[in-house]
Amino acid sequence: MVQPSQGLAVHPETGELPWMAVPIQATLVSIRTAFVTGAPFSKERERLWDAFMLWDRLVQELLPNARVYLDGSFLCHRQDVAPDDIDVFVIADPSDYRRLSHEEKKQIFNATLLYGLRKYKPFDVVDANYCDSTNQHLVAYWAELWSRVRLKDGRFHDSARKGYVEVLR
Known part of the structure; x- marks a missing residue:
């Protein structure tokens, strides 16, 4: 893993984190500094961050050994929206996941995972998915997916890559 740095720097032209072969490790404090207070639309981001922090406390309580990764538009300094x-995505031991009640799973993960179609997101803004820590193919799938750059029309860029973050505990 990449060791945490003093700050998370985005590319000045793309607004994306630089691509690395492994997730960028960062503390909650450094993530907040880079992508809430130090980013465009900080007021809107603060609302997302507050919900994420509630969600994260719940995950730490129910899945204390889970690893949490962040990606998407929140980790980008887009100026237009x-x-x-x-x-x-949450990488956790499958036995820990199975131990959760249905209600606990609903509090943490997307309805997509539970019902096959998206009806809600936890806290309305946390788009969370579970990844079985023992399934290395699935872990590799998420790593590949999250390092890809999505174009405005929804397609993926053929060759561009970006970084994503593992929350350092």
């Missing part, structure tokens, strides 16, 4: 959610 504010992010509307925080994209998250």
